[in-house]
Amino acid sequence: MAGGSRSTWxxxxxxxxxxxxxxxxxxxxFLYTIYMSFHKxxxxxxxxxxxxxxxxxxxxxxxxxxxxxxxxxxxxVAVPVEFMLGLVGALLLHQKIRLRQVLVxxxxxxxxxxxxxxxxxxKIMLAGAWGLLSYNILERFGILGDISAFASPTLAxxxxxxxDIWEWTPFMILAFFAGLQSLPLNPYRAAAIDGATAVxxxxxxxxxxxxxxxxxxxxxxxxxxxxxxxxxxxxxxxGPGSATESINIFTYKRVFDFWDxxxxxxxxxxxxxxxxxFCNIFYKIAQKKLKAF
Amino acid sequence: xxxxxxxxxxxxxxxxxxxxxxxLTVLFPVFWMALMIFKPxxxxxxxxxxxxxxxxxxxxxxxxxxxxxxxxxxxxxxxxASTLLVILLGTPAxxxxxxxxxxxxxxxxxxxxxxxxxAPPIALVxxxxxxxxxxxxxxxxxxxxxxxxxFNLSFYVWVLKSFCQEIPVELExxxxxxxxxxxxxxxxxxxxxxxxxxIATSVLCFIFAWNEFLYAFMLGGKEVKTxxxxxxxxxxxxxxxxxxxxxxxxxxxxPVLFVVFLLQRHIVRGLTLGAVKG
Numbered sequence: 001m002a003g004g005s006r007s008t009w010x011x012x013x014x015x016x017x018x019x020x021x022x023x024x025x026x027x028x029x030f031l032y033t034i035y036m037s038f039h040k041x042x043x044x045x046x047x048x049x050x051x052x053x054x055x056x057x058x059x060x061x062x063x064x065x066x067x068x069x070x071x072x073x074x075x076x077v078a079v080p081v082e083f084m085l086g087l088v089g090a091l092l093l094h095q096k097i098r099l100r101q102v103l104v105x106x107x108x109x110x111x112x113x114x115x116x117x118x119x120x121x122x123k124i125m126l127a128g129a130w131g132l133l134s135y136n137i138l139e140r141f142g143i144l145g146d147i148s149a150f151a152s153p154t155l156a157x158x159x160x161x162x163x164d165i166w167e168w169t170p171f172m173i174l175a176f177f178a179g180l181q182s183l184p185l186n187p188y189r190a191a192a193i194d195g196a197t198a199v200x201x202x203x204x205x206x207x208x209x210x211x212x213x214x215x216x217x218x219x220x221x222x223x224x225x226x227x228x229x230x231x232x233x234x235x236x237x238x239g240p241g242s243a244t245e246s247i248n249i250f251t252y253k254r255v256f257d258f259w260d261x262x263x264x265x266x267x268x269x270x271x272x273x274x275x276x277x278f279c280n281i282f283y284k285i286a287q288k289k290l291k292a293f
Numbered sequence: 294x295x296x297x298x299x300x301x302x303x304x305x306x307x308x309x310x311x312x313x314x315x316x317l318t319v320l321f322p323v324f325w326m327a328l329m330i331f332k333p334x335x336x337x338x339x340x341x342x343x344x345x346x347x348x349x350x351x352x353x354x355x356x357x358x359x360x361x362x363x364x365x366x367x368x369x370x371x372x373x374a375s376t377l378l379v380i381l382l383g384t385p386a387x388x389x390x391x392x393x394x395x396x397x398x399x400x401x402x403x404x405x406x407x408x409x410x411x412a413p414p415i416a417l418v419x420x421x422x423x424x425x426x427x428x429x430x431x432x433x434x435x436x437x438x439x440x441x442x443x444f445n446l447s448f449y450v451w452v453l454k455s456f457c458q459e460i461p462v463e464l465e466x467x468x469x470x471x472x473x474x475x476x477x478x479x480x481x482x483x484x485x486x487x488x489x490x491x492i493a494t495s496v497l498c499f500i501f502a503w504n505e506f507l508y509a510f511m512l513g514g515k516e517v518k519t520x521x522x523x524x525x526x527x528x529x530x531x532x533x534x535x536x537x538x539x540x541x542x543x544x545x546x547x548p549v550l551f552v553v554f555l556l557q558r559h560i561v562r563g564l565t566l567g568a569v570k571g
Binding site for chain 1: 301304305306308309311312313315316319320322323325326329337338339340341342381382383385386388389390392393396402404405406407408409411412413414415416417418419420421422423424426427439440442443446447450475479500503504505506507511521524528533535538539541542545546549550552553554557560561562564565566568569570
């Protein structure tokens with residue numbers, strides 16, 4: 001861009017309205033949360049400064065570790081499955097298929113649907129004694145009695161994981177598919193001339209070319225998966241017992257069931273720090289490997 | 294027709310059949326929910342499952358009587374207002390981030406924007422709830438519209454920036470060489486070129502706001518009840534109003550159906566925050 005003294009302040013003028021807004025709605029609540037997490041909280045009343053008492057109480061709370069474990073299981077089962085199925089699906093979609101221009105938009109539906117509506121869909125499908133899937137498959141093949149999978153202490157978490165896979169695999173397919181479609185053609189022509197087999201082409205060409213993209217998409221999905229709230233809240237509410245109480249449900253309950261703002265803000269700060277680390281990694285990988293931003 | 298061509302043809306049909314079968318199976322729950330809308334309570338809980346039934350409009354009557362139209366109105370107000378605000382505040386910022394790569398502090402500011410986008414809503418809803426309680430913004434449209442800026446404004450800036458980078462810079466340079474002031478260049482040349490990107494990104498913002506549940510549920514209270522929050526009313530201790538639930542679900546689905554066909558290529562770019570060009 002043409003230089004001159006004006007160009008030094010011009011971009012800041014353009015950015016200012018958005019930045020000021022985001023500082024007000026993002027940074028200030030964040031700082032306020034940190035502030036509260038270091039004080040004794042009497043519901044919304046800020047009490048005396050107590051150093052790390054809230055954090056100490058949180059880290060000695062078994063329910064906190066349990067919720068962390070539930071979250072880790074959830075993410076570490078759901079995301080790899082979504083990733084693998086997404087890759088297989090993208091390769092399938094990459095073949096010659098008729099009416100693909102109709103198929104692709106349809107595939108976006110599960111991901112673009114409100115998570116709360118996704119929850120309704122599966123509440124209906126798995127509604128215990130009369131749900132289409134729960135009665136005709138789960139009950140008939142003796143996997144589960146006439147209760148909903150979301151009410152089973154052993155199966156509820158896996159039912160939620162299944163719902164998440166349903167919701168997000170189509171997105172993974174379409175993201176990988178977009179990557180496959182934009183691969184350069186020349187290396188493939190050369191490989192064909194050299195007589196490479198389909199398997200060789202896949203592992204020697206497609207995989208290496210796709211790795212940066214796969215890293216970015218996988219990491220983004222990984223970060224997003226931690227945020228899950230709506231579907232769990234609607235389908236199990238964290239139960240039965242605390243079988244599906246993820247870290248977000250745990251935080252929610254601290255605030256709105258126990259009015260324990262001290263623990264809740266301490267959890268929020270911990271979640272935030274983790275997210276910030278993940279974001280940094282994501283940004284670095286996306287910028288370096290994909291030259292995306 | 295050679296045998297190679299024939300086998301290619303056969304493969305194409307095979308792949309088409311497999312893919313379509315999978316997609317239709319995956320989407321079956323949506324179809325099943327659509328059926329629930331017209332399903333009388335009397336056959337809903339039958340074992341074995343009843344596939345054919347005389348459709349009823351009872352569920353619609355209930356939904357209308359509970360004032361659902363007002364909820365649709367509330368959703369539209371919040372989503373449209375917050376999206377317009379996002380366009381207004383975010384468009385110049387996206388342009389600046391795309392064009393002034395070397396400005397001081399750019400990467401830090403950009404990372405800050407990403408962090409607000411990525412921040413888990415549950416961590417934000419606590420301070421918002423408490424701050425709003427102090428300044429009287431709980432249960433107000435303003436409060437909800439403001440909080441939707443946290444995720445949508447940052448999203449908008451990130452994604453629109455990636456659209457903006459694809460616009461050739463030569464036109465702007467030519468206009469500036471002709472002596473046009475920067476503000477005119479932005480309004481007359483850049484923004485018209487950005488229009489497809491602005492439309493795609495803001496439609497996605499609208500959908501995110503439309504789908505949002507946690508903030509609306511916690512901060513909207515009894516006064517501002519958007520469509521997703523109605524769902525909690527239909528699940529009561531006395532039982533679940535299944536048909537009514539299905540109607541609310543379908544209404545929530547409608548704009549999404551519209552958007553997936555309208556935006557298809559741009560959705561992947563949007564959901565990967567511009568990292569993958571669709």
